[in-house]
Amino acid sequence: MLHEPATVGPAARGPDASPGSAGTARPWRSLLRWEGALLVLFVGALLYGGAETKEFFTQNTVFYFGNNIGEVAIMALPMALIIITGEIDLSVASMLGLAASVFGDLFSHGVEVWLAMAIVLLVGAAGGALNGFLVTRIGLPSIAVTIGTLTMFRGLAEIVLGNREPTNFPAYLTKIGLVPFPGTKLSWIFVFFLVLAVVYAVVLHATPVGRSIFAIGLQEQAAFFSGIRVKRIKFRLFVLSGVVCAFVGLLDAFKNASVRYDAGTGLELNVVAVVLFGGISIFGGRGTIGGVVLSVLVVGTINEALNLINVTQEKQNIVFGVLLLVSVLLPNGADGFHRLRRRLKRSGRSTRSIGNQQYLPQEATQ
Amino acid sequence: MTSIVDMPLHGAPAAKSHRVAETLSRVRELTIVAAVLIVFAVTTAKNHSFAHSHSIQEILTGTAIIALLGVGETLVIVTRNVDLSVGSTLGLSAFEIGDLFTHHPHFPVPLAFLVGIAIGTATGAVIGLVTVVARVPSLVVTLAALYIIRGYVNVIGTGVQIEPSSIPSSFQKVGYESVLGIPWLFVIVVVVVAVVAWVMRSFRPSRDLYAIGSNPEAAALAGVPISKRVFTAFVVSGALAGLAGALFLAEYATVDATGGSGYELTVVAAVVVGGVAIFGGSGTVVGAALGALLLQTINQALQAVNVAQFWDEGVAGALLLAAIAFDRLVAVRAASALRAKEGATYVA
Numbered sequence: 001m002l003h004e005p006a007t008v009g010p011a012a013r014g015p016d017a018s019p020g021s022a023g024t025a026r027p028w029r030s031l032l033r034w035e036g037a038l039l040v041l042f043v044g045a046l047l048y049g050g051a052e053t054k055e056f057f058t059q060n061t062v063f064y065f066g067n068n069i070g071e072v073a074i075m076a077l078p079m080a081l082i083i084i085t086g087e088i089d090l091s092v093a094s095m096l097g098l099a100a101s102v103f104g105d106l107f108s109h110g111v112e113v114w115l116a117m118a119i120v121l122l123v124g125a126a127g128g129a130l131n132g133f134l135v136t137r138i139g140l141p142s143i144a145v146t147i148g149t150l151t152m153f154r155g156l157a158e159i160v161l162g163n164r165e166p167t168n169f170p171a172y173l174t175k176i177g178l179v180p181f182p183g184t185k186l187s188w189i190f191v192f193f194l195v196l197a198v199v200y201a202v203v204l205h206a207t208p209v210g211r212s213i214f215a216i217g218l219q220e221q222a223a224f225f226s227g228i229r230v231k232r233i234k235f236r237l238f239v240l241s242g243v244v245c246a247f248v249g250l251l252d253a254f255k256n257a258s259v260r261y262d263a264g265t266g267l268e269l270n271v272v273a274v275v276l277f278g279g280i281s282i283f284g285g286r287g288t289i290g291g292v293v294l295s296v297l298v299v300g301t302i303n304e305a306l307n308l309i310n311v312t313q314e315k316q317n318i319v320f321g322v323l324l325l326v327s328v329l330l331p332n333g334a335d336g337f338h339r340l341r342r343r344l345k346r347s348g349r350s351t352r353s354i355g356n357q358q359y360l361p362q363e364a365t366q
Numbered sequence: 367m368t369s370i371v372d373m374p375l376h377g378a379p380a381a382k383s384h385r386v387a388e389t390l391s392r393v394r395e396l397t398i399v400a401a402v403l404i405v406f407a408v409t410t411a412k413n414h415s416f417a418h419s420h421s422i423q424e425i426l427t428g429t430a431i432i433a434l435l436g437v438g439e440t441l442v443i444v445t446r447n448v449d450l451s452v453g454s455t456l457g458l459s460a461f462e463i464g465d466l467f468t469h470h471p472h473f474p475v476p477l478a479f480l481v482g483i484a485i486g487t488a489t490g491a492v493i494g495l496v497t498v499v500a501r502v503p504s505l506v507v508t509l510a511a512l513y514i515i516r517g518y519v520n521v522i523g524t525g526v527q528i529e530p531s532s533i534p535s536s537f538q539k540v541g542y543e544s545v546l547g548i549p550w551l552f553v554i555v556v557v558v559v560a561v562v563a564w565v566m567r568s569f570r571p572s573r574d575l576y577a578i579g580s581n582p583e584a585a586a587l588a589g590v591p592i593s594k595r596v597f598t599a600f601v602v603s604g605a606l607a608g609l610a611g612a613l614f615l616a617e618y619a620t621v622d623a624t625g626g627s628g629y630e631l632t633v634v635a636a637v638v639v640g641g642v643a644i645f646g647g648s649g650t651v652v653g654a655a656l657g658a659l660l661l662q663t664i665n666q667a668l669q670a671v672n673v674a675q676f677w678d679e680g681v682a683g684a685l686l687l688a689a690i691a692f693d694r695l696v697a698v699r700a701a702s703a704l705r706a707k708e709g710a711t712y713v714a
Contacts, residue, residue, distance in 0.1 A: 090631070134687065134691070138691055138694060139694060140687075140690050140691060140694055141644045141645055141690070143448075143644055144634075144638050144644045144686070144690045145687065145690065147631055147634055147635050147638070147686065148635070148683045148684070148686035148687040148690070149683060149687070150631065150683065151631075151635065151679050151680075151682050151683030151686065152679070152680050152682075152683025152684055152686075152687070153683070154679050154680075154683075155679030155680025155681065155682065155683055156680050158679060158680070159680055265628075266627075266628060269450075269509060269512070272509065273509055273510075273513070276506055276509075282503045282505055282506055283503070312520065312524070314516065314517060314520035314524075314623065315517050315520050315521050315524075316517070317513040317514070317516055317517040317520075318513065318514050318517030318518060318521070319517075320513050320517075321509075321510040321511065321512070321513030321514035321517060322510070322514060324506065324509065324510040324513065325496070325502075325506075325507065325510040325511075325514070328500075328502040328503070328506050328507070328510075329496070329500050329502060
């Protein structure tokens with residue numbers, strides 16, 4: 001990923017978060033801080049929504065909350081893993097569009113629904129494999145590769161579907177956009193998110209594979225020399241991302257009961273923002289699935305509250321942008337404050353040049 | 367990545383490696399020019415009207431704004447940062463100028479350009495300040511800025527349509543008139559590219575940008591004021607995005623809250639196609655501008671041969687992948703060539 005020259009440490013989350021502290025020694029102390037803040041924000045968002053409009057605490061809100069944030073939420077899960085390894089996948093939303101378009105095309109040509117869905121998932125795997133191949137085998141930077149495939153997948157979607165808008169999907173599929181999951185008030189797509197989130201949390205936080213993912217993000221070479229198959233894991237994560245996004249493409253098609261080639265355009269930046277807001281470091285090696293889930297809850301709740309008082313999506317982005325900025329400013333601001341205080345203390349005792357030298361080793365730790 | 371490129375050191379072997387680096391970037395630029403010419407020739411062979419001045423003008427106008435944004439983006443990417451806010455800054459600037467003309471019909475035209483540049487400079491300064499003072503990754507800061515600025519434009523711009531009738535005709539002329547067959551828009555951008563290219567090549571502060579991108583730690587140890595330089599890069603990028611907003615309004619004579627949406631990734635794509643390494647340290651603004659020209663030429667060419675918009679994006683994406691793969695190949699070759707050369711010098 002992008003290594004910042006002017007930034008010390010991998011997006012330090014708090015003054016004591018030196019490189020390696022989160023992944024290894026005491027993960028909970030520094031992590032709880034951010035997840036705790038998100039939890040407070042979530043409660044705050046709920047209270048705000050309730051105060052702003054009477055309709056907020058109704059079953060409808062719960063349903064539409066999940067229905068609206070669902071696609072971004074699911075795509076955020078593989079994105080989180082990829083960002084933790086220090087890479088990024090900007091092609092997710094285009095893969096969503098391509099998958100939906102391929103399904104629409106196959107369906108309109110009379111291909112059996114389940115077969116079409118299987119083919120779509122294969123397309124997702126192939127797209128992800130292309131990303132993974134270019135990043136791990138050819139050694140290209142993932143941000144450039146996936147901007148390329150972002151454009152390319154969207155172009156392919158356009159080629160496949162053109163101006164057509166296939167519709168008339170079977171009612172047992174399109175109902176996921178209309179009725180809640182049986183026995184709950186939640187929308188289908190949000191239930192899929194919750195189930196996947198549990199799976200991802202277990203894999204990332206309780207299995208050797210998860211440990212490897214953190215290790216790669218913290219120090220790729222060290223991970224490699226300790227026997228982790230760095231390239232293989234990264235490759236598989238890109239394939240996984242492709243498959244999941246293709247799956248989201250299907251959900252999106254069913255939810256809307258129709259397909260356009262431009263489905264999900266521009267969502268990639270929302271996905272990245274949700275992941276980063278959830279406390280996943282852009283430098284890799286740091287973050288939790290719990291944080292991403294909380295981030296989804298906060299963003300989704302605020303969106304829904306603002307929807308109810310008729311604030312358009314575009315205007316809501318201001319709130320989102322501010323939250324994103326605060327989420328990186330607060331921890332780094334605290335860090336910067338401590339650094340400044342330390343430096344002031346030192347310069348009281350010694351000359352300025354020593355103060356400057358003190359600054360350098362820190363810079364070099366990255 | 368290609369940290370060997372553009373690392374001016376002192377002494378004989380270093381001078382040699384500097385020459386290799388310059389040759390490389392020149393080869394790179396010539397490759398793009400060749401690609402543009404090939405695309406142009408092939409398309410003209412299929413559709414003779416493509417060589418008409420009209421479609422050439424269309425290519426040049428289409429290139430202008432992306433190339434202008436690409437110049438600023440290059441400065442930022444060279445320092446290992448990225449600026450995703452350029453599209454929304456363009457939108458803000460275009461909208462504010464349009465709004466200004468709507469309320470003050472006799473506002474002086476040259477001043478309107480300055481207003482655009484000032485708006486861009488201000489947003490660039492804020493973004494740069496947050497990035498270097500709070501030491502926050504620029505990807506996150508500029509992503510947040512993108513949302514905030516675009517949201518703000520929506521707040522002030524919802525339901526407001528800037529009418530072409532309220533834009534002074536002398537301002538619009540910049541958008542459609544041409545001098546010797548070359549659109550004014552393009553002339554302005556060429557001048558900017560030339561000036562920035564000269565500055566980037568010849569002055570110490572701008573060489574510092576390459577040093578920062580090649581190796582931040584080494585640059586810090588060598589006494590390069592990293593924060594100051596990175597801040598400046600963001601300010602320049604913002605200012606050029608502001609100017610691009612003015613040109614955008616001049617070209618289309620109308621703008622709504624979505625003006626310039628999605629430009630950020632197009633600009634990054636053009637810059638990368640133009641040979642600017644995404645991990646910083648190498649690449650030229652001329653290359654970035656040529657990258658924009660190539661993408662735009664292909665765009666127009668596909669329309670001219672009637673594969674229409676359908677193939678457009680697919681080809682652009684594939685081209686970007688090919689470009690970075692090609693860069694990688696050249697970098698690997700160049701690295702081994704340099705190693706061989708310098709090894710020989712040391713033995714002697």
